[in-house]
């Protein structure tokens with residue numbers, strides 16, 4: 001109904017249908033049009049770079065409290081939790097870790113050393129990291145790496161990741177990144193486990209309802225929220241994207257057709273690419289998760305430079321069945337935190353996922 005009305009209105013207004021053929025992309029929205037309360041333009045700029053970090057469902061769970069001049073508390077926003085798939089805030093803290101890494105890079109280029117202390121004692125604590133900015137010599141990290149990184153899902157080539165590239169991507173991890181090339185037993189096992197966990201999750205209504213809440217079905221919703229999963233971010237483009245934006249809404253996510261298509265898509269993705277990378281952590285505490293999120297982001301930024309796509313497929317870590325399977329095949333010292341499909345690309349696409357303005361996540 002909603003779609004029919006929208007299409008009718010477009011036709012009546014004489015707007016060519018093609019104009020709605022593209023979903024809202026990052027470049028369609030101004031980076032930051034409002035000043036953020038309690039911080040200067042330079043700080044707002046650092047925080048905007050930080051916010052280009054990846055996050056589960058693009059929930060952007062960060063919240064900044066200004067504690068004094070050059071002193072911030074990075075917190076987890078309780079309204080941005082995704083408890084049906086992340087009840088323990090594992091992914092929330094990994095995402096905040098990625099945010100912290102970007103923040104540290106952007107601060108260093110602006111001439112600050114961002115000292116970070118993890119203050120969260122448990123993964124449920126809302127205050128996570130205390131950041132203190134101290135003047136330092138400006139760093140030379142190319143900031144466009146932050147603006148050009150994105151999650152890619154399609155177009156993975158099957159060529160094995162070269163030894164030199166594996167070495168470079170492993171550098172931030174000190175033995176905690178593992179690459180399993182396509183065709184190996186381990187890669188097949190991860191592929192099967194991923195698709196099976198995706199299937200299990202797809203039929204868990206609570207998880208499906210939560211996902212529906214983070215999908216921005218219309219361009220209007222996408223512009224309003226500037227977060228979540230847009231058609232462009234999900235790589236549903238062209239006519240298919242237009243169809244979703246015009247004719248689908250949250251109610252469809254519970255339907256059999258949507259569930260089946262999702263599973264088929266996951267199986268197709270999981271079969272493509274150069275295999276899998278697993279990033280593990282030394283422990284499961286808040287500080288371990290922050291540190292792992294930071295390492296992941298460093299690798300994602302390096303991967304972009306090498307035309308390598310990384311696609312987190314997290315369901316196997318979110319579903320009990322997947323976690324049991326992993327535990328039965330590994331010792332307790334193996335704590336996987338990221339399951340990443342990996343592959344070279346012919347051309348690394350432009351980032352499209354939306355971001356909120358710094359003003360919306362900074363509290364003076």
Ligand SMILES: Cc1cc2nc3c(=O)[nH]c(=O)nc-3n(C[C@H](O)[C@H](O)[C@H](O)COP(=O)(O)O)c2cc1C
Pocket residue numbers: 052053054055056057058091092094095098149150151152228229233311312313314315351352353
């Ligand atoms: C902890 C974490 C878990 C994620 N899990 C998934 C996943 O299971 N499937 C997926 O397609 N993307 C996953 N992503 C990628 C996010 O959806 C993506 O970062 C977000 O939509 C923003 O898009 P961008 O990375 O292109 O900026 C995950 C990202 C993080 C940080």
